[in-house]
Amino acid sequence: MAGAEIIAVGSELLTPAKIDTNSLWLTGQLNDLGVEVVRKSVVGDDRERLTAAIRGALECAEIVILCGGLGPTEDDLTRDAAASALGRELIFSQEICDTIEERFRRFNRKMVDINRRQAYLVTGANALPNDRGTAPGQWIEHQGKILILLPGPPEELKSMFAKQCLERFKRVLPPRVIRTREFRVAGMPESDLDQLIAPIYTRYTNPTTTILSSVGGIDVHLRAQCDTEQEAEALLDEVAGQIEPLLAPRIISRNGEPIEKVVGDLLRTRGARLSVAESATGGMLGEWITSIPNSSDYFVGGYLTYSDEMKTRLLGVPEELLKTHTAVSEPVARAMAEGARQRTGSDYALSVTGYAGPDGDDIGTMFIGLAGPDGTEVRRIKLPGDRNRIRALTVQNSLDFLRQRLNQ
């Protein structure tokens, strides 16, 4: 399997606010060709560091793609560094120089001298014409490896890759097929999930398995690379077929859909309407639900009852209950859910009350109430993390609570 390394060149990409996005697009393109990206780097405009980075990359990867540093100025060093790393010379190409000059003429401008720098090619390189700018790219084959120099501006890079590189790759790369499977899981910690499925996925290097946790849930990705589609799907069937039964009740989607979309679709299908009564989450539950377009099909609204007084005033939670049990309690979560359901006239109502921190012994303790046509249930959970994480995990768990009820 050929692995690729992408090196983005430019000191501005090493500042706190700049992101290299070319490598994301290139990764997609390379993956489609069956090539995995094994490393990405950003290197500044520094001849020695860049040369060292190219040498290191050629030792570890079959394909090395450099983006940027092909401009006409002093700090455009990619050509120089590539030549040094390969131990080759840079040679001037009159043909390329003429092309650049012609391009300037077309825009009614005169080529300035520094642009001649862009007409130098590494010995043995194929020039890659640039139909969006002046700097040509370069395709260099070296001891069975491929080194490609692409311009930094995204529209130049994309056009050049699509028009000049794709066909060349297809000629030199073995045909490969990549197929993926994905499960999104809610309501369990990452370490528990891993312990459950690691005994299976660690037995396979193909497909590869990635487990990625976020506030929206845990994603399990399987990715198979094979010569044919049949082979890839068969491998995925084999591994997914073992993993899926272990996770089944926790799987919320198989296509990356977030839980707020899954629950929304369930409500729509069942013709049911939902309301909420939020204390600790302060609106986050409603926000997640309404982040889905057309959520008005099933979400009517609800209450933010942040103070005790509002729990009584807006939801009718008895003052006695709040005094006896405190606002963070099973009976209050129950009364909040039932109050919201009754006062909005919705079919289901979710309530949340708890301690999101930042301080206190009970931080992370949450009560989630769910009132519905079949009665009311309350769950108590204890969540880790900071205020924002606790709130987000609470929302995830609330929606999963409703998902399970709707699926009963």
Next chain:
Amino acid sequence: MAGAEIIAVGSELLTPAKIDTNSLWLTGQLNDLGVEVVRKSVVGDDRERLTAAIRGALECAEIVILCGGLGPTEDDLTRDAAASALGRELIFSQEICDTIEERFRRFNRKMVDINRRQAYLVTGANALPNDRGTAPGQWIEHQGKILILLPGPPEELKSMFAKQCLERFKRVLPPRVIRTREFRVAGMPESDLDQLIAPIYTRYTNPTTTILSSVGGIDVHLRAQCDTEQEAEALLDEVAGQIEPLLAPRIISRNGEPIEKVVGDLLRTRGARLSVAESATGGMLGEWITSIPNSSDYFVGGYLTYSDEMKTRLLGVPEELLKTHTAVSEPVARAMAEGARQRTGSDYALSVTGYAGPDGDDIGTMFIGLAGPDGTEVRRIKLPGDRNRIRALTVQNSLDFLRQRLNQ
């Protein structure tokens, strides 16, 4: 000056949709310490490649920071690779293991066996306690260089860097004086802001000026690096003194505080209480407000009235008004704000109604109502972007509306 290399570890970061954002935050922190980042890399969960990357980094940089790969699973290889790269052993720490076990106990869970993996330290490393998660970090000094292992989850990484690394760096790095100024601006597009202040900041290379736009507002950062504090402050005074008057009415804070914090402090100072009535934002306004600890000092709660029926039922918006003007109108925004203020008994109430999309000609049109002791005002705004961006900018504008009123 010592240069740093940051290596983000994780195969998921080598896929087309994932970005390593930890390195951006770390770059800002290192820059503040006077350390330039000379290379950033992303390496997958591959023992040999990761070991080679660490070795290469230690050859080129004085400081090497690894982020991620400290979890408990098979593919968390950072500890192993760091030990190999340095030619050191990994040793088990019973003390760290006890700390991890204790953490699990606090969350009423039992530590599973794989978590023992997180209790291994590279020989000679200082363990960096993790107050947000299980994996400790490691600080390793090696032949005059520094290798640091940090956890991948951003909240864990940030907390650990701030609490464990900053002081250690200050002890080993030469003292440099860096002084910064920051303005956070709300309620104007980034391009307008840049056009306004670019004629000033482009004349200076020290301080450097960075403009960073997010859904919470636009941050203008000035950063001066000098030999003395006096020099740095004088440079900042010179540039900020020209920029500030141009932005004055739009500046919401000078210390990076988000608008929800600024407005919260204003409400607390004035002893005023706030409620909300949200339609298009579906809870996001309440969520932002309550993301601030102790927001219960001034936020009482409110209403999510996503459907027309709820606007009438929960807020008393007359059905006639909805029929005549539609829900997205000045009179309905007014009635929502007044309804929320009256029914909750709060001093101020903010209401939001509008079209967040994804479709329709009126997408981005929002009415924001503000009811208070001095009467009710409604603003109509038209916002660009997708559904999520429109909703977030609406919340930003709503809070800025209230900020201006409170400052009158």
